[in-house]
Amino acid sequence: MDHDPIVARLRAAGCVFAEREAAFVRRHLSDPGDIERAVEARVTGMPLEHAVGVAEFAGLVVAVADGVFVPRRRAEVMAEVASTHRPDARVVVDLGCGCGALAAALSTRLPGAEVHGVDVDPASVVVARVNGRRFGFHAHHGSWWDGLPSSLRGRVDLAVGYLPHVPTDRVDQIHADFRAHEPRHMVDGGATGLDHLRAVAAPLTDWLSPDGALVTLLSAGQAPDVPGRVLHADDEDAVVALHPGTMGHWAS
Ligand SMILES: C[S@@+](CC[C@H](N)C(=O)[O-])C[C@H]1O[C@@H](n2cnc3c(N)ncnc32)[C@H](O)[C@@H]1O
Incomplete structure (x- = not known):
């Protein structure tokens, strides 16, 4: 009782x-x-x-607000691992920022950095701007790199992306409460779950600075299919860093 x-x-x-x-x-x-x-x-x-x-x-x-992706505790490790990987980053972007939880965490951990978030979902950007004013980052509306100011081209030292990476046939396994309140495009990564990562990785050379990195979170089983360095792994997830020089033609 x-x-x-x-x-x-x-x-x-x-x-x-x-x-x-x-x-x-x-x-x-x-x-x-x-x-x-x-x-x-x-x-x-x-x-x-x-x-x-x-x-x-x-x-x-x-x-956060209804319809906006709820930041997951499992993604917290990205902020820790990414800021340790590039503690000297001056320009940081959060691709698919949702409400901007990662952008907020990176603004706090890398206080000297200029931090930008971008999301294709207008409602998410509204909430990200609220968090941006509080934690000191800029939030933009648009699709991946195209949504960012062109002045960032070639200057991004650290890109983080907790991208939609759930294989389409597994989206129905997500808890029903979340499925009803987060649009499917926020989690569905296509047949293998890697469609969005390939799209984001393809123009990486144009946007990253010479030593820049893209840090992303995948399921542990997806990591071997990606040409990146595993920075952290547990039973469920892997945080992987991609560098243009080591990707070959993977994303093209
Ligand atoms: C898994 S959620 C992560 C959100 C946020 N980074 C977090 O950790 O709370 C993926 C986000 O990517 C966004 N997204 C999906 N397709 C996009 C695109 N083409 N361009 C930008 N953002 C996109 C979704 O709207 C969603 O907010």
Whole structure:
């Protein structure tokens, strides 16, 4: 029997981590009306972060909104690994920035760097601009490199991309709450999951500075199919760095 009424409602709605979710709600909301609206949204199936309006990512609290990709804790390692790989980066871009969680984390870790995020989804860019004002990065609307200011061409020291990389036939395995609130194009990476990485990697030479790198997160099983250096790997994921000089014709 749950004595905490929020825990009880979340548990009754099937939330497995009801205590943790109730604590998240209380950590970020204090107004009783806001708490009630968030709990009601959550019990009707909205992802917790959308219901509350924020996500916790790499020690930061970033704004999110319904329809915008919820930053995943599994991607936090990218910020750590990428900033360690290129601690001297002066120009950084976050390709497919969503709400800009990675851009925010990199702005914080690389305080001297000029950081830009880009996303094709207009609603994501609206939220990324809110986070950009708070954490000090620029957010642009458009498709991959084409959405970035041309003045960045040849100057990008570090590009990070948590790209849609789920193979099409596995998208249905994503939790139903997320599937209902995040458009499919945010996760679907085509038959092998690597379509977007190839598109992003093809013009890499034009955009990166001579020692620049593209750091991306893939499933551990995809990493051997990519001509990059594995910077971090666990049972599920791999963080891979691609450099134009070592890609051969992979992306063309
Ligand atoms: C897996 S989500 C990652 C979002 C964000 N980086 C994060 O970690 O929360 C992939 C993002 O790529 C964006 N995206 C998909 N196709 C794109 C394209 N052609 N150009 C730019 N962004 C794109 C989606 O809208 C989505 O926000």
